[in-house]
Structures are given as structure tokens and as C-alpha cells.
Amino acid sequence: MKFEKILPVIYFIPVLLIQVLVVPNFELNGIVPDLILILIVFYTLKFGQLYGIILGFILGGITDFSTGSILGSSMFTKTLSAFIAGYFSNDNQTSSIIKSPLFLGIIFLSSLVNAIAYSLIANFDISLNIFTLIFDEGLLPAVYTTTIASIVMIFSPKRSYI
Amino acid sequence: MRLLKNIWNQFKEYLVLIFLLLISVLFISRSDHPSVKNLKTTTFGTFAFLTSFFADVIPSTGLKSENTKLREQNAKLMLEVNKLREYGIENVELKNLLSLKDTISYQLIPAKVIAKSFSTDQTTFTLDKGNSEGIKAGMAVITGEGLVGIVERSSDDYSLIRTLKHLNFRVVVKDQRSRFQGILHWTGSQLIISNLPKTSEIKLGDRIITSELSSFIGQPFPIGIVKKIINPDEGYFNNVLIKPFVEIEKVENVFIVALIPHKIKNSVELNYYNSENR
Numbered sequence: 130m131k132f133e134k135i136l137p138v139i140y141f142i143p144v145l146l147i148q149v150l151v152v153p154n155f156e157l158n159g160i161v162p163d164l165i166l167i168l169i170v171f172y173t174l175k176f177g178q179l180y181g182i183i184l185g186f187i188l189g190g191i192t193d194f195s196t197g198s199i200l201g202s203s204m205f206t207k208t209l210s211a212f213i214a215g216y217f218s219n220d221n222q223t224s225s226i227i228k229s230p231l232f233l234g235i236i237f238l239s240s241l242v243n244a245i246a247y248s249l250i251a252n253f254d255i256s257l258n259i260f261t262l263i264f265d266e267g268l269l270p271a272v273y274t275t276t277i278a279s280i281v282m283i284f285s286p287k288r289s290y291i
Numbered sequence: 292m293r294l295l296k297n298i299w300n301q302f303k304e305y306l307v308l309i310f311l312l313l314i315s316v317l318f319i320s321r322s323d324h325p326s327v328k329n330l331k332t333t334t335f336g337t338f339a340f341l342t343s344f345f346a347d348v349i350p351s352t353g354l355k356s357e358n359t360k361l362r363e364q365n366a367k368l369m370l371e372v373n374k375l376r377e378y379g380i381e382n383v384e385l386k387n388l389l390s391l392k393d394t395i396s397y398q399l400i401p402a403k404v405i406a407k408s409f410s411t412d413q414t415t416f417t418l419d420k421g422n423s424e425g426i427k428a429g430m431a432v433i434t435g436e437g438l439v440g441i442v443e444r445s446s447d448d449y450s451l452i453r454t455l456k457h458l459n460f461r462v463v464v465k466d467q468r469s470r471f472q473g474i475l476h477w478t479g480s481q482l483i484i485s486n487l488p489k490t491s492e493i494k495l496g497d498r499i500i501t502s503e504l505s506s507f508i509g510q511p512f513p514i515g516i517v518k519k520i521i522n523p524d525e526g527y528f529n530n531v532l533i534k535p536f537v538e539i540e541k542v543e544n545v546f547i548v549a550l551i552p553h554k555i556k557n558s559v560e561l562n563y564y565n566s567e568n569r
Contacts, residue, residue, distance in 0.1 A: 178304045179303060179304050179307060182304065182307050182308050182311060183307065183311070186311040186314075186315070189315075193318075199319060199322045199324045199326075199327060200318045200319070200321070200322060201314075201315040201316065201317070201318025201319035201320075201321075201322070202315075202319060204311075204314070204315040204318065205312060205315035205316065205319065208308065208311045208312055208315060209308075209312065212304070212308050215304065249330065250319060250326070250327065250330065251324070251326055252326055253326040253327070253329045253330040253333070254326070254329060
């Protein structure tokens with residue numbers, strides 16, 4: 130296996146620390162962006178759907194273990210999100226997708242699926258209606274994550290380090 | 292082989308996805324988090340609705356009502372016989388007491404098993420009756436042969452039963468002859484009473500019934516007979532293997548004992564049970 134395919138696991142550690150320690154300070158009405166998802170989607174587009182699914186499963190699992198959330202919840206949602214993002218992976222156009230607005234669209238879609246699935250597992254309430262589920266629990270976190278992804282995309286260095 | 296290879300090449304993303312999602316679901320299902328419990332309740336309610344819908348498609352209405360009545364009668368007789376057997380033994384022990392007041396009346400709610408879990412270490416049943424029939428968490432579930440389990444939780448129309456063959460099932464039981472008490476549990480492959488003192492006078496073939504000391508099942512329901520006594524050389528305790536009267540795998544129809552032995556005691560214990568499961 131190429132070293133670059135192990136890189137996301139290494140990058141994951143500081144990203145997880147930021148997600149756990151820094152990101153909660155930027156919560157808006159209890160909604161926080163998901164940096165780990167951005168990392169997974171990025172590498173899914175770079176290395177393909179199958180790679181992304183496995184990466185999502187591993188990083189989701191580590192997230193569950195290290196944050197004390199329901200074991201399997203992030204595992205499930207990140208795997209599913211990577212699978213969705215993997216549909217847009219294209220060997221010939223990876224770099225152009227990552228630098229285009231399409232990347233944000235993919236982040237939005239994956240984040241939406243991730244947020245809804247996570248909400249169903251971790252915050253499930255019988256009184257939850259479909260509109261609350263999609264809007265409050267799905268769309269808002271997805272918009273926030275996409276906004277952060279766009280900031281990262283705009284201010285990311287021109288030379289590729291990852 | 293080539294076919295498998297072709298299938299793998301064509302659908303590997305989907306196969307890996309399904310495999311990994313199943314592993315995730317396995318982890319999630321082991322969680323005791325309240326939202327997971329809510330999700331389980333809703334899922335089992337939905338699944339039970341579908342199962343009962345398809346089960347009802349198969350016509351068997353001819354003898355249904357008569358069978359139900361006979362099964363109910365059978366279960367009531369079993370309980371009566373068991374109660375009389377208990378009274379016989381207690382009569383000897385308590386003959387000096389002035390009176391022994393019986394405040395118990397058994398109300399049996401017939402129910403049909405509409406779904407069963409496939410896990411050998413966590414066998415659960417879904418029944419086609421729920422809160423609307425007066426079924427509550429903690430109620431005992433029996434057949435004509437004996438105890439099947441207890442109601443773990445219920446929705447309006449369905450109930451989930453934790454059977455004897457569930458790792459989290461614990462019940463205080465006693466040997467009907469020697470009166471020794473112990474805690475019965477399922478190890479994943481065997482039903483045992485563990486940590487019984489070596490001095491206990493339990494013999495092979497003794498009848499084991501639920502004890503009045505049990506938090507949830509405060510009535511004497513038959514469980515099984517002593518099949519083997521494991522007597523280790525070291526230590527002070529024996530383990531006793533129990534052969535249950537009820538063949539859990541074959542159970543299709545059950546009765547829920549809508550029994551409230553003592554209102555206040557029951558309320559306190561159910562609150563404890565519910566808070567434990569929160």
C-alpha cells in the first residue's frame with residue numbers, strides 16, 4: 130500500500146483533536162461542522178469509493194472509541210457518507226473536482242446523509258417528525274459543514290501537501 | 292469461481308459497504324443508550340407490524356379461537372398445579388402460622404409470537420400484543436410448560452420479550468424440594484444457577500421454580516429440572532445446570548401474566564427496572 134493512502138489516518142488525529150476541542154466553541158444552536166467528514170470525503174474523491182468506504186469505517190470507529198459516542202454510530206454514518214461521496218470519484222478528474230464548487234456540493238450531500246443518519250441513531254426520539262429530521266438535524270449541520278469546507282478550500286495552499 | 296470473481300469485481304463496493312454497515316449495526320445494537328432503545332422500539336414495532344400483516348395472510352382461523360381457549364386453560368391449570376404444589380410444601384413449613392393470605396389472581400393475556408431473534412445468546416421474541424392490552428415491562432411470559440421470559444418493553448401494539456436464553460436475563464429461583472435459592476442465568480449455551488453453596492441439598496431431577504424473592508417474577512412459575520450438578524474441586528460453590536421445561540425455540544403462543552402482586556412493591560421495582568434500562 131502506498132504511504133499516501135495511510136496519510137489520512139495520520140491527519141485524522143489532529144483533525145479529531147480540533148473537532149473535539151476547538152469546534153465546540155463555534156457551535157450555533159448546538160450545531161457544529163464535521164471536519165472529519167470533510168477529510169473522509171476529500172480522500173474518497175482522491176482514492177475512490179472502495180477506499181473511502183473503508184476509511185470512513187475506520188475513522189468513524191476511532192471517533193466512536195475516542196469520543197465516547199454510541200459505538201458504531203459514526204462508523205455507520207461515515208461509511209455511508211463515504212459511499213455517497215464515492216459516486217463522484219473519478220480517476221481522471223479528481224484534482225479538478227476537489228478544486229471546483231462540485232466538491233462543496235459533494236460535501237453538502239454527504240454531510241446531509243451523515244447528519245440525518247447520525248441523528249436517527251444517536252438522537253432518536255419517537256416524537257421526531259420528518260421535517261425536523263431533515264431541516265434541523267440534517268440541512269443545518271450540512272450547511273455549516275459545507276461553509277467550513279468552502280473556507281478551507283479558499284484558504285488552502287496552492288501546493289498540495291495532502 | 293470465475294462467477295464469484297466477476298460478482299466481486301462488479302459489486303465489491305456494495306458488498307464491502309453492506310459488510311461494514313452490518314458490523315456497525317452490530318455495535319450499535321449492543322448499546323444501552325436511550326436513543327438506541329427508542330430506535331429499537333420503533334424498529335421492532337414497525338417490523339412486528341409487517342410480520343403480523345404477513346402472518347395473518349396465512350389462513351388458520353378455523354381452530355384458532357378454540358386453540359387459544361385450550362392453551363389458556365392449559366396454562367391456568369399449570370399455574371394452579373404449581374401453586375397447589377407450593378401450598379403443599381408451604382403448608383408443612385407454615386402450619387403454625389395462623390393464616391396465609393393469598394392475594395394473587397392470575398390474569399392471562401394470550402399473545403402470539405410474531406418474530407424471533409436469531410441470536411443464540413440473546414434470544415428475544417416479539418409478541419402481537421402491547422400497551423393497549425395492558426402489557427407492561429417486567430410482566431412474566433409463560434406457556435403451559437412454564438416460564439418463557441419477561442416483557443422487556445412494549446409499544447402500543449407489540450411487546451419485546453427477553454427470554455430465559457438471554458445473557459441479560461436474571462431471575463431468582465429455588466429448588467422446590469430443598470428450598471435452596473439461587474440466581475438463574477443464561478451463559479450463551481447453558482441455563483445455570485451459579486454460586487450455590489456446596490452445602491445446598493440439590494439433587495438431579497429436582498424441580499426449579501421462580502422464587503417469591505424475585506424482583507419481577509414474584510410468583511412460583513416452573514422453570515425446569517436439575518440436569519447436572521457441576522461440583523468443582525476448588526472453591527465453596529457449585530453450579531447447577533438446568534433443563535428448561537419450555538423449549539424456547541419452539542414457542543409460538545404464550546401468555547403474559549398481567550399480575551401485580553403488590554401495587555406499591557411492583558411500582559417501586561418497575562421504576563427501578565425502567566431506570567436501569569434508561
